[in-house]
Amino acid sequence: MKRPLIAAAVCLAAACALGTKTTILSGIWPAAWLAAAGAALLIGSLNRRLAKLTPFVVLFALACLYVTGYQRVISRPIERLGRDDVLEVRATVLDFPEEYEENQRVPLRITSVGDNVPGDREMRTFKTLCYLPFTDTPLEPGDTLKARLSFYQPDIRDGFERQSYYASNGYFILARHDEDTPVRIEQHPAVWWSYPLRLAKSLKEAVNRQLSARQAGLLNAILFGDRSGMDSADERNLRKAGLSHMAAVSGMHVGFLTMFLCLVFGQRLGSFVSIFAILCFIPMAGASPSVIRASVMYIIMAVSFLRYEESEPLNSMAAALFVLLLLNPFAISSASLLLSFGATLGLLLFSSPLQKLLMQPFRKYNRLARKAVGAVMSALSCSLCSMAFTTPILLLLFGYVTILSPLANFLTLATVGIVFVLGLLLAVFGTFLPGICPPLAILEGILLSYILKVSDWIAHLPFGILSWGDMLGKAAIFVLYAGFFILLLSKKRKVFLTLMPICAISIAFSLIAAHAAQESTRLTILPSGAGQTLIYAAGRDSLTVIDCGGDKGHDSAEAVIEYLDWNGCEKIDTLLLTAVDKAHARYAAKLLRTGLVRSLIFPEIPESRRKELYIELLDTAERHGVPYQIGTFDTLPEGVRVWDSVERKLVVEVKIGSQRVLTVHSLTQKMLSAFLENTVIKTDILLLSENGIEDADLLRAALESIEPDELVLECGYINNESVLRRPCHNTKLEGEIVLAESKGGDIVWQ
Structure with missing residues (x-):
């Protein structure tokens, strides 16, 4: 087996999907998977033809055993708490609460329930999201509270499977406060793991002070993935223009951070510093699967560079997937994970060949012209490759996809990198040296306004949205995929003669579909x-x-x-x-x-x-x-x-x-x-x-x-x-x- 880590990650992903989305694994005795692994090893040793399949069978059997054990030991005991009415708990606050009109939602780690304590065999600490009344003392990460809570399983709401969503984020049960009892809070000195969260809050507040509400909402989304301050129309425009990834921290943002540190400290020292900066950035950006995926890949790359070794991107991605699913098998249902890994896989497999193909008509240009065209073709190839792998996921989850994302990315990609770096400087200086921020805030505001105007313009074009619910949308999607594979297989220099009709047909289909829907x-x-x-x-x-x-x-x-x-x-x-x-x-x-x-x-x-x-x-x-x-x-x-x-x-x-x-x-x-x-x-x-x-x-x-x-x-x-x-x-x-x-x-x- 040439790449065992990739095989292990794929087998674990298959087992997680099988175990969390179906009931097949729950009906199989765990020891049966050990027996299957042993039988595969025995058969492989006796039959050389089947020996190549033996590692995959063993890995899949062990992965199924792990997922079954995770459900029996971790998730199901937590879910059973929903059968009780009200329980006395002791919990640690994990993050700053989200405030609503009448209450606040607080992420908690339950450390004891009823008479159980963390050391008991029957009790294990677990996370939950709890709806609490507003407290006189603001809750902060690291605080301890005692309260009477009722636990419940989230249901389906408006077609959205909330239980699957929360489980993919590590919350297997939700809680609400018993209104007839008080919430007792014990405040402690700041604990070490809360410093990134406190820093993120301070940086967001600094951004809010230096920019207008609309600009600050977009910048906080770009820096930290926090969309709570974004205007609903701006958030909608980003979705329609295919720029939602801009406001969801991922590899692009981690890459900007790493490049900035390398520019400031030099390549070797910057790579060393970036490892600790990324580890701090993970909780600041919400520790979503896309953040963890990008962070693991960049840390592996940085460590390999410091050791004078070359990292293998596919192995790094497999390591990130393996770590995520090992920590929480239910993360396989996360839209963030699926979109992040899908886009990355498309970039790793096809971005470079497609860029070379697109550059063929410009081989005779001078060096400066080739560099300028190369930047454009790089952005185009990256957009097309990520779009090719994320489109099925978007259609499955949301029922539509926009074909305008390559245009939107081309117009904003370079600007987003500058906005990220300047925004980070603005947030830091706004926290510690606010006097020098006004010029920086003016420049940052201009760039943010440009991104908002581009997204607004593209979002209101009369075409570009393809829906899986109508035949024209399906036809346009099939045309796009056919064109993508024709491009990859093409060896001719006149590649744009293929690309242009495909784009024209897709745009025509989206225009006709939009007109038909309006009529x-x-x-x-x-x-x-x-x-x-x-x-x-x-x-x-x-x-x-x-x-x-x-x-x-x-x-x-x-x-x-x-x-x-x-x-x-x-x-x-x-x-x-x-x-x-x-x-x-x-x-x-x-x-x-x-x-x-x-x-x-x-x-x-x-x-x-x-x-x-x-x-x-x-x-x-x-x-x-x-x-x-x-x-x-x-x-x-x-x-x-x-x-x-x-x-x-x-x-x-x-x-x-x-x-x-x-x-x-x-x-x-x-x-x-x-x-x-x-x-x-x-x-x-x-x-x-x-x-x-x-x-x-x-x-x-x-x-x-x-x-x-x-x-x-x-x-x-x-x-x-x-x-x-x-x-x-x-x-x-x-x-x-x-x-x-x-x-x-x-x-x-x-």
Whole structure:
């Protein structure tokens, strides 16, 4: 076996995927893997033909044994704590808390639970994320607290598997504080492992003092991967432009740090200093898999350089993967890990050959011209190779990919390197020597503004987004991959004659797909917690938002704005509210304040029942000049039908092709029953709230009257599925649901 470390990492990755994403390993006795390894060794020694497979079988068997043991010894005992109601715990604070409106989320290391102490065999320390009330004494890393906590397993929310996400970060269970008991805090002198975290906080605060809020948010994301201060529109633009990696610390950032230290201290001393700087930088940047991967590879490279040896990049990457999965087999589900290793693998395998191929037409240029062209081709080849390996992952996780990332990277890559170095200097000087920062802050602000303008420009181009949900998007993706492999296999100097038609075809497909989406009729059902938010687009010229409700964890106004941005829509023709309560109008006033709404429709509310939300809605509409209709409707949006026979509520039906979709989300079951006694209505798809299925008899009667073919349950789980007796979709389990018109007039679920 030429590269045993690569084989070991691949076998461990396969075992981790098998053990954490399926239940196959849990049903196999651990000793069976030892028996399999022994049998493989025996067979390999007796049969030379099978001897080459023996190391792989042994490594995979040992990897499966390790993953099984990890689950039995570490993860499952922690998960079983969720069966208890409330437990007295002692814990150490691991990082500064994230603050929300009503509480704070704190990473803790639980050191004792109930009567157990760390030395007991039944008790092992473990990490958790705990939601605590605000404390009089701010929590800092290293503090000890005692509290009564209840542990629970995170569930699926809006189609997002939170349990898999948290487990990939080492949190196998979450906790919340028992509100009836106090939180006792013991503060200690700063411990050694907390210094990088304290330094990172000080540097972020220095950045916030020296730059505007928008610029500081982007710089903190570039330096530390902290996006909490970024404007939501800027973060969205980075995603659309294919620049999200800029705000997620990875090999590029670690490389910038290493190059800066080598420039300051020289190559040998800089390499030595960079080892300690990287070890300090890991916790400062959040210790994500992408940071650890890059750090391990750069440390191996630096050590090899100091020993006058040459490091093997593929072996270094395999070592990083092996270390990550050895520490936490559940990290195999991490999007950060998959994207980081996918991009790196593409760069290592194909970047150099592709760059040489792209440089062939310029071989006769003079040296200076070749260097200039080489820089451009290097950026292009790196973008294409990383994109080739990350596109399947992005499609699997998010359902779309942008083909504009090579252009965005070409325009910003050099600038990002300068921004990183200057930003690091600005943060350090802002902490210790703030008097010399203003000139540096001005230059840094100019560069950050340039990145923001480039991302904003590229994000708003009318093409570039390819979705796996439509045929044109799939066709464009297949064309791109075919072109990529043609480029790799090409030996001709006229390589750009191949590259240019491929780009043109992909851009044409994305333009046609975007135009078709804007011209089609579709209903988008946004996850809104306990509320409802629907977006009905009847072609390019009619956009109706039905309700804008939700809870504190679902800002429907921001979700609607994001929809408009992604779909190239400028205005909302009508905001139609089926009820004026928090479930249906919580964020309606916020949406009106954006100036995007042209008209407003909502039901008549008796004066005795008008609450603060109703008054705020009217006041906001009047102050922003939004015309509104109450109770009686002179004009309705195209394809929309409304019934106002229920007091304080509206029933709305929209038409998609030949299909009809009815929402009775705002009605209680008794209201719906009374409405159906006086109104004969049939529909193809019915939208219900969680409260609309509580009474099985009333639900059965309503379904028999309306006769829908399919149901959409907005929020919550289905406990009486046998009563429904028809296909049912769920926004809590599936996330955003799109009903689009097909060519035959039927509905396509996306």
